[in-house]
Amino acid sequence: MAFWKPGTVAPGSSIDRDTVNQESAGGGAPAVTGRIERIAVSERRGRLPIAKQRDALLYLLERHPVVVLQSPTGTGKSTQLPQFLLEAGWAKDGKCIAVTQPRRVAAISVAQRVAEEVGCILGEEVGYSVRFEALCTPETKVLYLTDGMLFREILLDPLLSRYSVVMVDEAHERSSYTDLLLGVLKKIRRVRPELRIVISSATIEAQEFVDFFNRTTPSSSHPNSGLKPGEDVHAPPPAKKSRWDKKEKEEPKLDEAVMVRLEGKAFPVEIAYLEEPTSDIVMKVVETVFDIHLKHPVGDILVFLTGRDEIDRCLQQIADYQHRLPQGAPLIKAFPLHSGLSTESQIAVFEPPSPRTRKVIVSTNIAEASVTIDGIKFVVDSGLVKLRSFDPVTGMDALVTTPCSLASLAQRAGRAGRTSPGKCFRLFPATALKALLPTTPPEITRSDISLLVLQLKSLGIQNILRFDWMTSPSSTMLERALEFLYCLGALDEEGKLTRPLGVRMAELPIDPMMSKILLDSHSFGCSDEILTVAAMTSVQNVFILDDGDSIRGELERRKFTVEEGDHLTALNAYNAFIKHGRKSSKWCHNHRLNFKALSRALSIRTQLSKYLKRFDIPIISCGSDHAKIRRCLTSGYFRNAAVAQPDGTYKSVREGALLHVHPSSVYFTRTPPSSFVIFHEVIETTKRFMREVTAIEQDWLVELAGHYYQFRETKR
DNA sequence: TAGGGTTTT
Structure with a gap:
């Protein structure tokens, strides 16, 4: 999620959840700083909590191959520890210190910040590397990268031989690539005992990482092992014993990984709970917001709800309620914040409110870790989050509203204590805490x-x-x-x-179904078009739905609609973008298309076409013969096939599961030309919805995917 | 017939 262009810092936001001061973090490539600024930098660095532990940390890293930093926000770990390592000579002899982040924006902005403190040009001694964007040289000594990027590098250099230290930052978020990285790093350690690994994690989860590196045999899920016995009021489900657990006993080598606790700089946050659970969370949010507004004179409010629909209703009710305020009372200016917004709407959240106006930001989980807004004094937390889960039996995803984990609640509350003491209102009774998981799976x-x-x-x-x-x-x-x-x-x-x-x-950095399609697409005579379709299906939110004018958005979208389905509609929109809007965000805005998403699709398409060239796969266009594209899609999406029922619903070919066309599909308002379709994915929310649907012929399924359905039959 | 938490290669 990029809210700002690389090379600039978003107004009012901060980079690293650590200390960032606006003037010094501001735009452009930093020049070599003068002597006076250098002194200021060194004083500021010295005031950070981590500075006191510099020598202790370096000593531990000499002795222990794995150090887990248990650190709340605001310690300076992401910016300072790599500099300590650099100063202590860990990047001598052409070696490099890698620091991974789960998000692109963080990797870029922390690198910027550190380059400035070190006093080098960004991309030389300190650099970054994220997909489609890298600023580094072979001589770079401290490299910030996304965890996915470092994992990709392992595919090329399985021992990560150019690195002396790998620091996995924000490891508690447990992104899939962080997890893969941890498993592989542990393996690499056996071959490269000199490699140093630093894991940085928020408080609750830290012990799990120590245990992981200290256990000698693989073990199955320990989702909640981070709790000390005395704290274990929320008994986790018993960990399943896997088959190898029975064979071998664990023999932890206790000094392999050690934990260091760092003090944070966060201010105290007082927590309040409801006495009774509420049945109408949006109404309770609005009541709480106005209660705060009337009782406490200053400070912005951050609200956590689960999705766009709730957020829109909440904003509407805040507007209604506002009319009832006493005359002369300060006003409220409320903003939505979620990933489906256009860039302009997202930036609005950071702008300071007018005088005598309180800012209220009503957000999804995006404000929990991905977006940091300064000046928040109050958090109103529904305690809920939408979590995706994948059912391996049906192959379908579900998006379900779930109670947050304790770690998540703590992180949200912390958003109120970044710049001064704050208060967090949790809209559920304190007794509900004991049913919660310690951490998100x-x-x-x-x-x-x-x-x-x-x-x-x-x-x-x-x-x-x-x-x-x-x-x-x-x-x-x-x-x-x-x-x-x-x-x-x-x-x-x-x-x-x-x-x-x-x-x-x-x-290939795309979904395996799509990569199979892409790699076969020349034999169907349509690799040119499939390149675009593959790129378009890997970006989200191409058609903008915000700003309340959904009818206009719908009308604009229909201009690109193609009868053969959503994949070809996406192809159409992309081609129009290339023809008219590639350099014009205005053209996109007029057609309710997401400029950023389409530009990203362009980058992805370019990257994918380089792979095809390297594989010697010819890039052929099928012209107007769209059946070739649909046949080609069938050859990879055969698992996701469905057949229309007389009542307008669908049944999956494989299991006969009831499916619905998602309202964003062109087939929501029109009937497909044939009764068989393939789709990109199913997401279950209120119903099981097929997304990205394309009409196919039944014969193609038999011809191109007969093996799959036969295989499934014989297995039963 | 009426809807999408977030992130990454």
Whole structure:
């Protein structure tokens, strides 16, 4: 989520949840700072909590291969520790210190900040590397990168031999790539004992990382092992014993990984709870917001709700309620914040309010970690979040409103204490806490892991079931991924990568179904078009839905509509963008298209076309013969096939599951030209919705995917 | 018939 262009800092936001001062973090490539600024930098660095522990940290890293930093926000760990390491000589002899971040924006802006403190030009001694954007040289000594980017580098250099230290920052977020990285780093350690690993994690989760590096045998899920016995009021479900647990006893080498606690700089946040649960969360939010507004004179309010619909209703009710305020009372200016907004609407959140006006930001989970807004004094927390989960049996995703974990609640409350003492109003009774999980289940246990499995295979890790996962995906999840990759032709009967298909699929940064389609697309005579379709299906929110004018948006979208379905409609929109709007965000705005998303699709398409060239796959256009594209899509999306029912609903071909067309599909308002369709994915919210739907012929399914349905039959 | 939490290669 980029709210600002790289090279600038968003107004009122901060980079690292650490100390950032606006003047010095501001735009452009930093020049070499003068002597006076250098002194100021060194004083500011010296005041950070981590400065006191500099020598202790360096000593521990000499002695221990793995150091876990348990650190609340505001310690300066992301900016300072890499500098300590640099000063202590860990980047001598051409070696480099890598620091991973789960998000692009963080990798870029922290690198900027550190380059400035070090007094170098960004991209030289200190640099960054994220997809489509890198500013570094082979001589770079401190490199900030996304965790996905470092994982990709392992595919090229399996021992990460150019790095002396790898610091995994924000590890508690447990992104899938962070988890993969941890497993592989532990493996690399055995071959490269001199490699140093630093894991930085928020408070609750830190012990889990120590345990992970100190255990000698892989073990299955320990989702909640971060609690000390005395704190364990929320008993976790018993960890499942995996088959290898029974064979071998754990023998922890206790000095492998050590933990260091760092003091934060956060201000205290007082927490308040409701006495009774509420049945109308939006109304309770509005009441609480106005209660704060009338009782407390200053300070902005951050509200956490679950989704766009709730946020819009909340804003509407705040506007209604505002009319009832006593005359002369200060006003409220409320802003929505979620990922579907246009860039302009997102930036509005950072602007200071007019005098005598209080800012209220009504946000999804995006404000929990991805976006930091300064000046928040009050947090109003619904205690709920929408979490995605993947069902390996049906192959479908669900997006379900769930109570937050305790870690999540703590993180949200902390948003009120960044600049002064704050207060957090949790809109549920305190008694509900004991039913909550300590931490959110890692992403890797809730997602389709086919691509990750493919990439691990490509690293030469043959036995995926015995990989040392920090938290193992369920065996159903693993088995399904293996079975599906076999059906796609990426794995052979022994589970080895096929050549060249499987090897190439592991390299491509797109969904395995789509990568199979792309790699075969020349034989269908439409690789040019499939490149675009693949790029378009890997970006979200191409059609803008915000600003309340949904009818206009709908009318604009219909201008691109193609009868054959959503994939070809996306192709159409992309081609129009290239023709008219590539350099004009105005053209996009007029047609309710997301300029940023389409520009990203362009970058992805360019990247994918480079892969095709390297694989010697010719880029051929099918012209106006769109049936070729639909046939080609069928060859990879065969698992996702459905057939229309007389009542307008669909049944999946594979299991006969009831499916609905998502309202964003062109087939929501018109009937497809044939009764069979393929779709990109199913998301279950209020119903099971098919997204990105394209009409196909039944014969194609038999011709191009007969093997899959036969395979499924014989297994039963 | 009426809807999408967030992130990444």
